Amino acid sequence: MKNNHVNTCIRKIAIPIFILAYSFYLPLFAHSPMGTLGISPPYEPIQQDYLIQGIVTDIDSPLPGVNILIKGTARGTLSDMEGAYGLRVSSTDTLVFSYVGYRTLTIAVHGLKKLDVILQSEATQLQEVEVNAGYYTVKDKERTGSISKINGKEIELQPIVSPLEALQGRMAGVEVIQQNGIPGSAPIIRIRGQNSLRSEGNYPLYIIDGVPIISTPVTGGSNMFSNGIDPLSSLNLANIESIEVLKDADATAIYGSRGANGVVLITTKKGKGYNRKTELEAHLYSGLGTVSNKMDLVNTQQYISIRKAALENDGREPNEIADYDLLLWNQNGYTDWQEVLFGGTSTISDFNVSASGGNSTTSFRLGGSFHNEGTVFPGDNGYQKVTGGLQLNHTSEDKRLNLDFTLNYGVDRIDVMANSSNLIRTAISLPPNAPHVYNEDGSLNWEDWTYSAWDNPLAAVLHRTSTDQGNSIIANLGLSIHLFKGLTFRTNMGYTNLQRDYKALLSKDQYSPEIREGANHIAVVTQRNRSSWILEPQLVYTKKIGKGTLDGLLGSTFQQNENKNLNVSGAGFVTESLMGDLSAAKAISVDNNDQIKYKYNAIFARLGYNFEHKYFINLTGRRDGSSRFGPNKRFANFWAIGGSWIFSEENFIKKHLPFLSFGKLRGSYGITGNDQIADYGYLDAYEATPGPNGLYPTQLTNPDYSWEENKKLEAAIELGFIEDRINLGLSWYRNRSSNQLVGFPLPTITGFSSVQANLPATVQNMGWEIELTSLNVNSNNFRWQTFFNLTVPNNKLLNFPNIDLTSYANTYRVGYPLNISLLYQYEGVDPETGLYRVMDVNEDGRYDYEDRTVIKNTGSRYFGGLNNNLTYKGLEFQFLLQFVKHEGYMNYMGLPGQKNTQTADFYKAWQNGNNPNIQKASETYNASIAHSLFFLSEQSLADASFIRLKTLGLSYALPEVPLQKIGLRSCKLFLQGQNLITLTGYNGFNVEFPGGNNIPALRTVTLGAQFNF
Structure with missing residues (x-):
């Protein structure tokens, strides 16, 4: 096994080195005079004229009418309808390929008889680029809605697991927070803010190749995943063609209730056009990852000085029972517990391969990938993913019938600690002179820990293991039939299935030997299954009317989701080796076993009119029906209107503003809905009594609660200057979400804590x-x-009548954002007691929410990114700077004076108790209460703004002509970095998710190569 591992590592290192050496070797003889180096060229030049042939394409299809000239002459030709060309040349000629809207390409012949080329589009966002609007595509310059897009090229080589991570810093209005650095962990995504009072009611709609998937994270596994596992984690990033995000009403209303929080459209890659020979693409990379930030904590001597000051202030002498850290532990020992518990290096490797081609009627793409990534924790933890994808497209010879089939399959496995989310907390609180974790023989050290309040921290790592394995399939079949001129029938049929099997093995060896005998080996098995199908028949109509074009769409949706959850635990295994078999347990309990179905039907329509390619109007409407509402409120209507005017096409603009190459005004207004609530909430519910033949009610019926409504308004201007060399887009939006769906609290006399209802609250x-x-x-x-984006959001609870009578009285305030903290007013250190003091506003002698009068906004004030792409011949350099302005909680540190560490900044300010603004070191109850109130005051917040070098990429494309002689169309070497540098004044652990006990995003560096055969 070790030899195989060594051979694998050698191959991973040797291949990039060989290609790099080859890239420097080729130019020496390919461009040097004959005989200068004493090396013969790898081909024999053909001196006489001969015929060179080839095909000219863009990324997806042949290009007819491409102008092909012999450089320095007037001789040339044009490509035909299939992109093919033929031209008589000599071996010393150079061909120039030019086409309107595409970058001119110059290639030396060098004796080649066949030369296929791919031209790259010059189109900018305000020209001919097409964007996916869901049920239709539209040229970017002609769209009436707000849609942002990134291409697969920006995603495919990034060493990340979730495609959502690739959106960070790249899209205005789209905020992605990676709160956990464990691979597979679900990030938080918000499109234009938080609309619902319920955190689970703010997920956008995910659609992959026309098939919607359930967007809520998968929970029920290890609590190391604080927000659950990302349902998109099993996708192959290298197989993604583009990601579009729909934001405003015009873009999302056609999705009705499903689009209330925005829509994320993921389109996978397809075969590259027809009449193409089979082409093979492959890339591989490997690299390393480490935690991007660690806290600066005190050393042993600083820790001991704080502890001794506490004893002196409390007026007592140390004893071995209470002060083992001062009397029994090594007073000169030091351990960096952050380094021990999450200071490892994660190894990352990825391999991806795909083949594509086709004939005159059919194209295909077949691909697969393998991704392996370790973790920074001790033990044998890691993440693995294997994916496969197939795409087939067939068009009949008469062009009337089109079939499109897409299949994406992924299997991933996550091995992490089970139920050990406090591991990070331990790493930043355990005293630096705590004993070693291992004995000299390599076994866990328990003897030096038994008399302390701490357990050996590695015991939980090594003896609480878990595996979470997922299987995901997403399939879609699209059928399109051209009925007659202008009218097409098409249907979309999709199926998804996501299954995750979690198994946690909790050995009693995690406990110290003194209590181990009375403990049990425990195994927990959780099965979670999500499946769905969708059928969407549609009629599409297009007709030219006068100087304009009318586009119509009429369709319906039939969708059904089914969730199954089973949770079983077993205890009392005789040995640890039997824990994987539940039948060997002495006691088995079924903690959860449910099956939930959700049905959704709708009819939708779109009508768009384009007049002279200057004036555009778009009307959309949808009537939704959801099984999550009672019979009285099951259906609702949603609609939107959007319009735009390309004023730069007006003659007076062309005459008086010649520097303005493009100008467009657009606006939209509409209503979308939201049904992201629990299923069956409108029904009466009962559970069996402990005794026989009895039932008791657990849920009250309410058949009249209905959809949340989100009214969206937007106005925007888009400008292009100097032939679109500079493009500026400015958008203003206002979304108001009302009729909030929440659990309405009831008096205890009713026997129920709440009932599902609509509250008259509005979030803006x-x-x-x-x-x-x-x-x-x-x-x-x-x-x-250069690409720059900036978002300045303003979230506000606009109104909430009688909020004081609800359970939200201690969470929200009318007129303030939803992301607020209600805090005590800090009054400094009491000179008499030396303890922190906060204001008792009502002077009742208690501290409660009535005293929390300080309101702080912990949401983002603004966020964005700056991306630069620079290319010089075959060399490309790219970097993305992400920036966020926000406040956040400091990481909670224990009471100074107790047996827990402190930050170096605290010690610097404390300096042996001489700072009157720092509470004295103490272990007393009063000191603990004062310290807790301090961390619930305005002093607990800090500026957590940051600027991060999110991505940095450097690549080199080897010269194409010599590569073609050895069967390669192209080869590129690349170096990629993620989260390399973070500039911030925040001294906490995770600047992206301040105050949380999760490891921050990893700093990774990868090296790889990309081949095209």
Whole structure:
């Protein structure tokens, strides 16, 4: 096994080195005069004229009418309808390929008889780029809605697991928070803010190749995943063609209730056009990852000085029972517990391969990938993913019938600690002079820990193991039939299935030997299954009317989701080796076994009119029916209107503003809904009594509660300057979500704590979005592009009548954002007691929510990103800076003076108790209460703003002509970095999710190569 591992490592290292050496070797003889190096070229030049042939394409299809000239002459030709060309050349000629809207390509012949080329589009976002609007596609310059897009090229080589992580810093209005650095962990995504009072009511709609999947994270496994496992984690990132995010009413209303919080459209790659020979693509990379930030904590001597000061202040002498850290533990010993518990290095490797091709009527793409990633924790933990994908497209010879089939399959496995979320907390609180974790013989050290309040921290790591394995399938079949001129029938049929099997083995060896005998080996097995199907028949109509074009769409949706959850635990295994078999347990309990079905039906329509390619109007409507509501409120209507005017096409603009190459005004208004609530909440519910033949009610019926409504308004202007070398987009939006679906609290006399109901509360999200792109330099050899986006959100609870009578009285305040903290007013250190003091506002001698009068916004004030792409010949350099302005909680540190560590900044300010603004070190009850109140006051918040070098990429494309002689169309070497540098004044652990006990995003560096055969 070790030899195989060594051989694998050698191959991983040797292949990139060989290619890199080859890339430097080829130019020496390919471009040097004959005989200068004493090396013959790898081909024999053909001096006489001969015929060279090939095919010219863009990324997806052949390009007819491409102008192909012999450089320096007037001789040339044009490509035909299939992109093919033929031209008589000599071996010393150079061909120039040019086409309107595409970058000119110059290639030396060098004796080649066949030369296929791919032209890259020059189109900017305000030209001919098409974006996916869900049920239809539209040119970016003609869209009436707010849609942001990133291409697969920006995603495929990033060493990440979730495609949502690739959106960070790249899209205005889209905030993605990676609160956990464990691979597979679900990030938090908010599209234009939080609309619902319920955290589970704010997930956007995910659609993959036309098939919606359940967007809520998968929970029920290890609590190391604080937000659950990402349902998109099993996707192959290298198979993604593009990700579009729909934001405003015009873009989302056609999805009705499902689009209330925005829509994320993921499109996978397809075969590259027809009449193409089979092409093979492959890339591989490997690298390392470490935790991107650790806290600066006190050393042993600083810790001991704080502890001794506490004893002196409390007026007592140390004893071995209470002060073992001062009398029994090594006073000169030091351990960096962050390094021990999560200071490891994660190894990352990824391999991806795909083949594509086709004939005159059919194209295909078949691919697969393998991703392996370790963790930074001790033990044998890691993440593995294997994916496969198939895409087939067939068009009949008469072009009337089209079939499109897509299949994506993924299997992933996560091995992490089970129920050990306090591991991070232990690492930043355990005293630095705590005993070693291992004995000299390599066994766990328990003897030096038995008399302390701490357990050996590695016991929980090594003896609480878990495996979470997922299987995901997403399949879609699209059928399109051209009935007659202007009218097409199409249908979309999709199926998804996600199953996750979790097994946790909790050995009693995690406990110290003194209590181990009375403990049990415990096994927990959880099975979670999500499946869904969808059928969407549609009629599409297009007709030219006068100087404009009318587009119509009429369709319906039939969808059903089914969730199954089973949780079983066993205890009393005779030996640890039997824990994997529940039948060997002395006691088995079924903690949860439920099956939930959700049905959704709808009819939808769209009508768009384009007049002279200057004036656009788009009307959408949808009537939804959801099984989550009672019979009285099961259906609801949603609609939107959007319009735009390309005013730069007006003659007076062209005459008086010649520098303005593009100008568009657009706006939209509409209503979307939200049904993201628990199923069957409108029904009466009962449970069996402990005794026989009895039932007692657990849920009250309410057949009249109905949909949340989100009214969306937007106005925007888009400008292009200097032939679209500079593009500016400015958007203002206002979303108001009302009729909030919550559990309405009831008096205890009713026997129920709450009933599902609509509260007359309105949440408003208002803000500005700025998007700026510029083509700074565009020469034959050098190209520099810049992309900038900025979002300034403003979230507010607009109104909430009688909020004081609800359970939300201690959570929200009318007129303030939802992301607020209600805190005590800090009054400094009491000079008499030396303890922190906060204000008792009502002077009743108690501290409760009536005294929490300080309101702090912990949401983002603004966020965005700055991306630069620079290319010079075959060299490309790219970097993305992400920035966020927000406040957050400091990491909670224990009472100074107790047996827990402190930050180095605290010690610097404390300096042996001489700072009157720092509470004295003490272990007393009063000191503990004062310290807790301090961390519930305004002093617990800090500026957690940051600027992060999110991604950095460097790649080199080897010269194409020599590669083609050895069967390679292209080869690129690349170096990729993630989360390399973070600039911040925040001294906590995770600046992205301040105050949380989760490891931050990993800092990773990968090296790889990409091949095209």
